[in-house]
Amino acid sequence: MKPAHLAIIMDGNGRWAEQRGLPRGSGHKEGAEAVRRVVRYARKSGVETLTLFAFSSLNWGRPSDEVADLMDLLLRFLDEEKQEMLDRDIRLTAIGERDYLPPAVRTALADVELATARCRTMTLVLAVSYDGRRDMVEAVRRLTDMACRGQLLPADVTEQQIMGALSTRRLPDVDLLVRTSGEQRLSGFLPLEACYAELYFVDKLWPDFEEADLDRAFETYAGRQRRFGLTPAQLDTQLATVPA
Ligand code: IPE
Ligand code: IPE
Ligand code: MG
Numbered sequence: 001m002k003p004a005h006l007a008i009i010m011d012g013n014g015r016w017a018e019q020r021g022l023p024r025g026s027g028h029k030e031g032a033e034a035v036r037r038v039v040r041y042a043r044k045s046g047v048e049t050l051t052l053f054a055f056s057s058l059n060w061g062r063p064s065d066e067v068a069d070l071m072d073l074l075l076r077f078l079d080e081e082k083q084e085m086l087d088r089d090i091r092l093t094a095i096g097e098r099d100y101l102p103p104a105v106r107t108a109l110a111d112v113e114l115a116t117a118r119c120r121t122m123t124l125v126l127a128v129s130y131d132g133r134r135d136m137v138e139a140v141r142r143l144t145d146m147a148c149r150g151q152l153l154p155a156d157v158t159e160q161q162i163m164g165a166l167s168t169r170r171l172p173d174v175d176l177l178v179r180t181s182g183e184q185r186l187s188g189f190l191p192l193e194a195c196y197a198e199l200y201f202v203d204k205l206w207p208d209f210e211e212a213d214l215d216r217a218f219e220t221y222a223g224r225q226r227r228f229g230l231t232p233a234q235l236d237t238q239l240a241t242v243p244a
Helices: 013-019 024-044 057-061 064-087 103-115 132-148 159-164 211-223 232-241
Strands: 005-009 049-056 090-095 122-130 176-179 198-201
Touching (some): 024 064, 024 122, 049 057, 049 064, 057 122, 064 103, 122 132, 132 159
Parallel strands (some): 049 122, 090 122
16 A cells, blocks of 8 residues: 655755765755655655655754755746646645745745646645644634634534644645654654654665655555554454455
8 A cells, every 4th residue: 555645854965965075055956856756756656645844944043045045946946847747737735834935935836836726646745934833823823713703612622623724734644754864753744644654764865865765665654554543453354344
């Protein structure tokens, strides 16, 4: 089984560049090539939703020239990949604090989102200026606003309502979460959406990540038993009763 929703923390661009005595920006540039590769291959592999952590809210704290490099790359990516996404029937959406992005990036995002809105083969979600806790704050604001208007009573708050107030409301839960570069943490990525995801950590730095690495992640995922709290015996019974 392939994961329907694959989420990737693309980490290690800086180290990739440092290991070669290059400026960090070169690592990000090479990282953008890996993004193109992985988007294509994920689509080919039948992934329905691919969410990429491209820039975290905390990344605004990096040196301003690095932030500018990253915003430039994002702009170039959107510009260059628009036609490619249309050709490959990929819908692009973004999550994160859009208001903080440079106006040119905001405009390009909105443009590609609109242009690809009817594409259906895969949804590519770019997490830019994203942080899970900040997204939760926004969700709580939405719900408390409804409560203040008398549209929501405390007793009526459900899991669905909370998930439905997040920026990821239209996305399915994450099935497989991959992080490159050897770090084993979430860094604020999709805390509620990936709360039952399979986690896969790989030592390779993001610019070196290629199709075969994704295949290995898929194989590992296929070999895992997702029990969702049940016992293996219960799952066997369930499988046995599912009509072929
Ligand atoms: C990931 O690579 C890209 C972003 C966070 C934008 P890093 O830039 O974090 O690379 P390392 O972790 O410093 O090697
Ligand atoms: C997480 O990577 C964010 C992205 C990959 C965009 P970081 O490199 O910023 O995360 P930390 O600082 O190692 O937790
Ligand atoms: Mg990093």
